[in-house]
Amino acid sequence: xTVEQGQSAFITGGASGIGRALAVALACRxxxxxxxxxxxxxxxxxxxxxxxxHARLSYKPSSxxxxxxxxxxxxxxxxxxxxxxxxxxxxxxHICINSAGILTGAQPFHEHEEAWRKVIDLNLVAVxxxxxxxxxxxxxxxxxxxxxxxxxxxxxxxxxxxxxTSKAGVAMFTRSLATVGxxxxxxxxxxxxxETPLFSGVPSFFLDYLRDKVGxxxxxxxxxxxxxxxxxxxxxxxxxxxxxxxxxxxxxxEESKRKNQIFKKDGSIFAAGDFD
Numbered sequence: 001x002t003v004e005q006g007q008s009a010f011i012t013g014g015a016s017g018i019g020r021a022l023a024v025a026l027a028c029r030x031x032x033x034x035x036x037x038x039x040x041x042x043x044x045x046x047x048x049x050x051x052x053x054h055a056r057l058s059y060k061p062s063s064x065x066x067x068x069x070x071x072x073x074x075x076x077x078x079x080x081x082x083x084x085x086x087x088x089x090x091x092x093x094h095i096c097i098n099s100a101g102i103l104t105g106a107q108p109f110h111e112h113e114e115a116w117r118k119v120i121d122l123n124l125v126a127v128x129x130x131x132x133x134x135x136x137x138x139x140x141x142x143x144x145x146x147x148x149x150x151x152x153x154x155x156x157x158x159x160x161x162x163x164x165t166s167k168a169g170v171a172m173f174t175r176s177l178a179t180v181g182x183x184x185x186x187x188x189x190x191x192x193x194x195e196t197p198l199f200s201g202v203p204s205f206f207l208d209y210l211r212d213k214v215g216x217x218x219x220x221x222x223x224x225x226x227x228x229x230x231x232x233x234x235x236x237x238x239x240x241x242x243x244x245x246x247x248x249x250x251x252x253x254e255e256s257k258r259k260n261q262i263f264k265k266d267g268s269i270f271a272a273g274d275f276d
Contacts, residue, residue, distance in 0.1 A: 098145070
């Protein structure tokens with residue numbers, strides 16, 4: 001399945017940052033959007049932006065262009081209710097984007113258990129839960145699931161090890177779903193530093209350093225990477241690295257995948273679901 005006019009998308013963290021950018025980009029293709037977030041003002045603004053994009057199209061939908069649901073995605077009952085509301089409004093789920101995420105903030109992390117548990121619950125557990133619920137919703141007709149990971153899926157973060165751990169978990173969870181089947185494709189984006197509200201609590205000197213010495217990924221590049229996944233039916237269980245100063249590429253590359261394959265005693269490759 002690829003993106004087509006009239007489909008519907010379900011986006012957590014869709015009121016700002018990457019989630020909102022993808023909501024608007026999908027709207028440009030005539031996709032209806034359910035936006036989940038805790039920030040109601042930003043959520044309603046995101047709905048307005050989606051409606052504006054739909055108004056530019058000749059396509060005249062019978063259902064709403066977008067709806068906003070205030071939802072704490074770390075609460076399974078709230079997330080389940082949001083999926084139900086999406087189905088009630090749009091009838092079917094075609095695309096799920098798990099974008100909600102936070103930094104740890106409180107330092108040192110080992111003295112702030114509540115803070116690091118919140119990061120794991122939102123960045124990893126909620127992504128797993130959202131993916132599971134999306135698979136349930138898509139199992140009869142297929143669909144696209146995109147999980148937002150990070151460069152810290154494969155690069156250690158000395159400043160925020162909990163955040164890095166959560167994003168590494170998202171990447172490996174996604175890669176492990178390469179054989180989920182049922183016409184469902186699960187993939188992940190692993191962008192480097194993108195200037196979003198996620199960085200609102202980051203010291204200005206660090207942001208200046210990133211801009212000057214490392215580079216920030218333009219949102220347009222992140223969106224383009226997402227659509228390169230959506231539009232390529234061969235992309236399944238892949239993590240797409242989105243760096244600031246290099247081309248977008250699949251991580252790990254084919255050589256690394258081969259090097260880290262597990263071989264059985266007879267020399268054949270141990271494959272997912274292969275327990276002979």
